[in-house]
Each structure stands twice: as structure tokens, then as C-alpha cells.
Amino acid sequence: MTxxxxxxxxxxxxxxxxxxxxxxxxxxxxxxxxxxxxxxxRNTGAAKNLLSERLNKLVAxxxxxxxxxxxxxxxxxxxxxxxxxxxxxxxxxMVQWSNEHIHGEGGEPVFLIxxxxxxxxxxxxxxxxxxxxxxxxxxxxxxxxxSNRLARERxxxxxxxxxxxxxPKRVQPSx
Amino acid sequence: MTxxxxxxxxxxxxxxxxxxxxxxxxxxxxxxxxxxxxxxxRNTGAAKNLLSERLNKLVAxxxxxxxxxxxxxxxxxxxxxxxxxxxxxxxxxMVQWSNEHIHGEGGEPVFLIxxxxxxxxxxxxxxxxxxxxxxxxxxxxxxxxxSNRLARERxxxxxxxxxxxxxPKRVQPSx
Numbered sequence: 001m002t003x004x005x006x007x008x009x010x011x012x013x014x015x016x017x018x019x020x021x022x023x024x025x026x027x028x029x030x031x032x033x034x035x036x037x038x039x040x041x042r043n044t045g046a047a048k049n050l051l052s053e054r055l056n057k058l059v060a061x062x063x064x065x066x067x068x069x070x071x072x073x074x075x076x077x078x079x080x081x082x083x084x085x086x087x088x089x090x091x092x093x094m095v096q097w098s099n100e101h102i103h104g105e106g107g108e109p110v111f112l113i114x115x116x117x118x119x120x121x122x123x124x125x126x127x128x129x130x131x132x133x134x135x136x137x138x139x140x141x142x143x144x145x146x147s148n149r150l151a152r153e154r155x156x157x158x159x160x161x162x163x164x165x166x167x168p169k170r171v172q173p174s175x
Numbered sequence: 176m177t178x179x180x181x182x183x184x185x186x187x188x189x190x191x192x193x194x195x196x197x198x199x200x201x202x203x204x205x206x207x208x209x210x211x212x213x214x215x216x217r218n219t220g221a222a223k224n225l226l227s228e229r230l231n232k233l234v235a236x237x238x239x240x241x242x243x244x245x246x247x248x249x250x251x252x253x254x255x256x257x258x259x260x261x262x263x264x265x266x267x268x269m270v271q272w273s274n275e276h277i278h279g280e281g282g283e284p285v286f287l288i289x290x291x292x293x294x295x296x297x298x299x300x301x302x303x304x305x306x307x308x309x310x311x312x313x314x315x316x317x318x319x320x321x322s323n324r325l326a327r328e329r330x331x332x333x334x335x336x337x338x339x340x341x342x343p344k345r346v347q348p349s350x
């Protein structure tokens with residue numbers, strides 16, 4: 001994003017940090033256990049200056065911690081913080097979605113495994129309060145306390161605003 | 176991404192499409208019920224040529240369908256396809272994560288609601304086969320049938336590869 005988004009929006013603020021493919025590849029590497037600059041470089045293919053800038057940003061935002069692991073002179077490595085580890089559901093959903101909808105059955109590059117039981121990680125879904133899978137149209141939006149005027153107007157104008165009595169036909173789910 | 180990633184990887188292929196903040200803002204708008212070019216433009220703040228290019232890409236990739244809704248002359252609108260709607264868990268996880276970790280309690284710009292029960296959408300989590308919440312280190316990786324040589328080598332070298340007997344101390348979860 002070249003300028004901050006005018007509406008306060010959790011998607012936009014998320015993208016201010018993660019709306020960049022290199023950042024995600026670095027996060028992927030951290031989840032795979034990479035800690036050294038050279039590992040990140042080799043496994044993402046990022047140029048040194050770009051990688052350095054993105055790592056610094058992830059440290060500044062509190063997702064990675066930079067520690068001096070050197071015994072004879074400084075040698076810095078990067079470790080996921082608790083905040084970084086909290087990205088698990090976002091990253092795992094992305095992997096599962098990509099396996100299913102881009103690569104398809106039999107074409108998955110990598111599977112996520114529940115290590116304790118040695119089985120495929122169950123599919124992560126958006127479930128309602130009664131446990132049913134939420135389809136488009138099942139999820140409505142409510143204005144939150146952190147919204148500014150523009151965001152409030154946008155949310156209230158949505159056919160999916162919880163105040164709406166009935167969804168217009170054009171956006172009704174087809175099933 | 177300026178060039179395709181050398182490893183086959185579900186994160187990288189996902190980012191080939193969605194490693195772009197504007198694309199996500201357009202997807203957000205589609206989920207909010209926007210269908211007209213002018214709505215997308217006003218609500219994302221994207222320049223016309225950029226918006227046009229991104230909408231065309233989302234149509235070409237099968238996430239949006241372009242329909243002529245005009246009664247006197249052509250008037251095109253954009254609707255989520257089933258493939259587009261399948262992004263719900265990815266988008267919803269992103270919103271919930273951002274609300275919790277960027278905006279924090281009391282600062283959420285917008286809430287997602289289970290419309291049937293008029294309650295907050297339960298938190299989407301990565302759960303193991305026994306229903307427990309997965310922490311970093313609980314999820315291992317397995318080489319899939321769609322991996323190329325580079326991807327296979329990368330996954331097998333990870334301390335989280337399912338074949339590893341024991342996680343090295345440096346990447347052991349702290350709790």
C-alpha cells in the first residue's frame with residue numbers, strides 16, 4: 001500500500017504489514033525453523049537488501065526477535081516471538097486453501113500434519129456458534145468501537161450489515 | 176513477486192495471486208457486497224487502471240464473474256464465484272487476527288457475526304485431530320505429491336519435518 005487506507009479496517013491494517021509476498025515467504029521460513037540470514041536468503045530467493053529490510057520490519061513490528069548467538073563475535077539470528085507464532089491459523093489456512101483450490105488433490109506440494117497423532121491437520125473452517133460451516137451470506141458485519149466515520153458508513157451500507165432485515169437478491173448465496 | 180518461486184509451495188502459489196494488498200481490498204469489497212466498478216473504486220481508493228487490472232486478474236483466475244447487468248446498453252458488474260466464496264476462512268481468519276493482535280480489545284473496527292444467532296463469529300483456530308489448539312511446534316510438515324526437488328529438499332531439511340525424531344532446542348516451543 002502506498003498510502004494508509006482511509007477507512008479503519010482490520011483487512012487494511014493487516015495488509016499494511018502483510019500485503020507483501022516477501023514478508024510471507026520470510027514468515028513461512030521462520031515457521032519451517034529458519035533462523036539465520038543465509039537460510040532465509042537461500043530459501044526465499046530474496047535479494048540481500050530486500051531481505052534485510054523485511055527482516056528489520058518484522059523485528060520492529062514484534063513478529064521476530066533478533067538475538068546475538070555468536071560465541072566469537074556477533075552472529076545474529078531471528079526467532080519467532082509469541083506474536084509471530086500467533087500467525088499459525090492465518091498461515092495454515094492459507095496453505096490448506098492453496099492445496100485445495102490451486103494445487104488440488106494429488107498435487108499438494110506440502111501437507112500440514114498434527115505431529116502428536118501423525119495425521120493430516122483437519123481443515124480449518126469458519127464455524128458458527130452452533131458449529132456449522134459458515135457460507136457466504138451467513139457471516140454479517142457489525143461496526144466495532146475502533147471504526148472511524150468512513151469505516152462506519154461503509155459497514156452500515158453493506159447488505160451484510162447485521163441491521164439489514166433481508167439480503168438483496170443480487171448478493172444472496174446461491175445455495 | 177517479480178519471478179515465480181523456485182520451490183513448489185502452497186504459500187508461494189497463493190501469494191502469486193494474493194501477495195498484493197489491492198487484490199485483498201477488492202476481495203473484501205466483494206464480500207461486503209460491492210459489485211459495481213464505481214463501488215470498488217470508491218471503497219478501496221484504487222486508481223481506475225489499477226482497479227481494472229486487478230478485477231480482470233480476479234476474473235481470469237476464477238474468483239469473480241463479470242456479468243452484463245445493463246438494460247439499455249452494457250453495464251458490467253462483478254460477482255463472487257464459488258471459488259471466490261471459498262476464501263471465507265482465509266479472509267475471516269485475517270480479520271479476527273488483526274482485530275486481536277493489531278487493534279486489540281475495544282479497538283476493533285468491525286466484527287464478524289454469525290448472522291443466524293446474532294453472535295460474534297467464534298475464533299477460527301487451527302485444531303488438531305483431537306480438537307486441541309495447535310501451537311507452533313505441534314504442526315509438522317510432510318512432503319506432498321506436488322513438490323518438486325527443491326521443495327522436497329527444503330521440507331525434509333526443516334526441523335518440523337515429520338520424519339525428525341526430536342525438535343532441536345532452538346526451535347522448541349517455549350510453552
